[in-house]
Amino acid sequence: MKNLWKEKLDRGEKTVGTFFESGSAAAIESMGFAGLDYVIIDTEHGPFEAESVGEFVCAAERRNLTPLARVREISRPAVLKLLDVGCKGLIIPQVHSIEDVRQVVEYGKYYPIGSRGVAGQRSNGFTYDMGGSLDEWFRNANEETLLIPQCETMGCLEDIENIAAAAGVAGIFIGPYDLSTAMGMPGQFSNPEFLKAVRRIIDACHAAGKFCMIYCDNAKKAQEYFKMNVDSAAIGLDICVMVDGYRQVVKEALE
Numbered sequence: 149m150k151n152l153w154k155e156k157l158d159r160g161e162k163t164v165g166t167f168f169e170s171g172s173a174a175a176i177e178s179m180g181f182a183g184l185d186y187v188i189i190d191t192e193h194g195p196f197e198a199e200s201v202g203e204f205v206c207a208a209e210r211r212n213l214t215p216l217a218r219v220r221e222i223s224r225p226a227v228l229k230l231l232d233v234g235c236k237g238l239i240i241p242q243v244h245s246i247e248d249v250r251q252v253v254e255y256g257k258y259y260p261i262g263s264r265g266v267a268g269q270r271s272n273g274f275t276y277d278m279g280g281s282l283d284e285w286f287r288n289a290n291e292e293t294l295l296i297p298q299c300e301t302m303g304c305l306e307d308i309e310n311i312a313a314a315a316g317v318a319g320i321f322i323g324p325y326d327l328s329t330a331m332g333m334p335g336q337f338s339n340p341e342f343l344k345a346v347r348r349i350i351d352a353c354h355a356a357g358k359f360c361m362i363y364c365d366n367a368k369k370a371q372e373y374f375k376m377n378v379d380s381a382a383i384g385l386d387i388c389v390m391v392d393g394y395r396q397v398v399k400e401a402l403e
Contacts, residue, residue, distance in 0.1 A: 151236045151292040153186045153214035157319075157359050163380040164370065165216070167363070169194050170386050173207040179386065180211020188382055189217040191230065192241050202233035202270060209234070218298075222248055227255040232269035237294030239321050244303035246310050253316030256295045258286035261316050294318035296361070299349050300326035312352040319359035319379070322349055337369075343376075350377055 156163050165186035168176055171194075179187055189196060189204050196204075201217055208215040218239040219226045230238060240252050254262045266282075268275040271289075278285045295316055299305055300323035312320050324337055324346075333339050346362070353360035354377070361380035364370050370381035383389075 151214060151294065152212055153216075153236070154292065154294060154318075156185060157379060162374055165214075165380065165382045166389065167218075167382060167385045168204065170390075171196070171200070173203050175386060176204050176213070177207040177211050180208065180213040184213060185380075186214040186216050186237075186382075187386075188239060189215065189235070191220045191226075192218045198229035198233050201230060201235065205234040205270075216294075216296075222251055224255045227252060228265055231256060231264070231293060232267065232271050234271045236292065237296055237318065239296050239298050241298045241300065241323070243297040243299070243311065244301050246307055246314060249297050249311050249314050249317060252295055252297070253314070256293065257290050257316050260286075261290055296321050298323050300330065302330050305330075305345055305349070308349050308352045309355070312349075312358050313356035317356075317358060319361060320349055320353050321382075322346060322360065322362040322378075324363060346373075346376065353379075 153163060163185040165184055165188060166179065167188045167190055169190060176187055187208055189201050191201065205215040214236050215234065216237040216239060217230045217235045218241060219230060222240060222242070227238060238256060243249060256262060256264055258264045258266070272278050272285065296319050297304065297311055297317060298321045299308060304311060305327065308320070311317065325335065327345065328334055328336055328339070328342050331342060331345065333342055336342055350360045359379040361382060362373050362378050363382045364373060365384055367383060370383050373381055
C-alpha cells in the first residue's frame with residue numbers, strides 16, 4: 149500500500165494527525181472519517197505490543213489513514229516488529245546523537261541503506277506482494293517507510309542540522325513538552341528561546357529537504373506552528389479529543 153501521507157508531504161501540503169491511546173480498532177478506523185492524514189500508535193507511553201499494533205494498522209488502512217507508530221526504544225526488535233506489521237513510518241524518541249539516528253536507519257532500512265531483516269510478514273503481504281525482484285522491493289520499501297527522529301533532547305537540538313540531513317531520515321518530529329523541559333523551561337511554548345529552537349529545527353529540516361512535524365494540544369496551536377512553516381501537526385490524543393467533545397455536548401445540552 150502506498151504511503152498516502154508521504155504523497156501529500158511530497159506535494160507540499162500541510163497535514164494533520166493525532167496520537168492513538170484508546171486501544172480500540174473501531175476508534176482508529178473512525179478517525180479516517182474525520183479527515184485526518186495519519187495516526188501515531190504510541191508504543192513508547194502506550195501499552196501496545198506489535199500484535200495489537202498490526203490490528204490497528206489494518207483498521208487505519210481501511211479508511212486511508214496512514215498508520216505510524218512511536219517506538220518504545222532504539223533497538224532492533226522495537227523497530228523491526230513495528231515495520232513488519234505494516235507501519236508506514238516510525239517516530240523515534242530519545243534521540244541524543246547522530247549515532248542514535250544511524251542505528252535506527254541500520255535497523256529500519258533495507259539494503260543498501262541499512263540491514264533490515266527480510267522475512268514474510270504483513271508488510272510485504274507475507275512475500276506475495278514482493279514480486280520478482282528483491283532489489284525493487286527493497287527500493288520501494290525504503291522510499292515508502294519513513295524514519296522520523298524526535299527532537300526532544302538537548303543532544304538532538306544541538307546537532308539538529310546533521311541529524312536532519314542524515315541519510316535515511318525522512319523528517320523530524322518536535323516533542324515540545326520534553327524539549328522545553330530539557331531546555332529548562334517546561335511547557336513555556338511562547339518563550340522566545342523555545343520558539344528560537346523550534347525555528348532552528350524547522351530551518352534545519354527544510355535546508356536538508358526534509359519535513360518537520362510537531363505535537364500540539366489543539367487546532368489553534370497547530371495554526372501557529374503552520375504559520376512558522378511546520379509541515380505537519382499531530383494534534384492531541386484520541387481520548388482527550390473525545391473527552392473534550394463530550395464535555396462540549398454536555399455543556400450545550402444543559403444550557
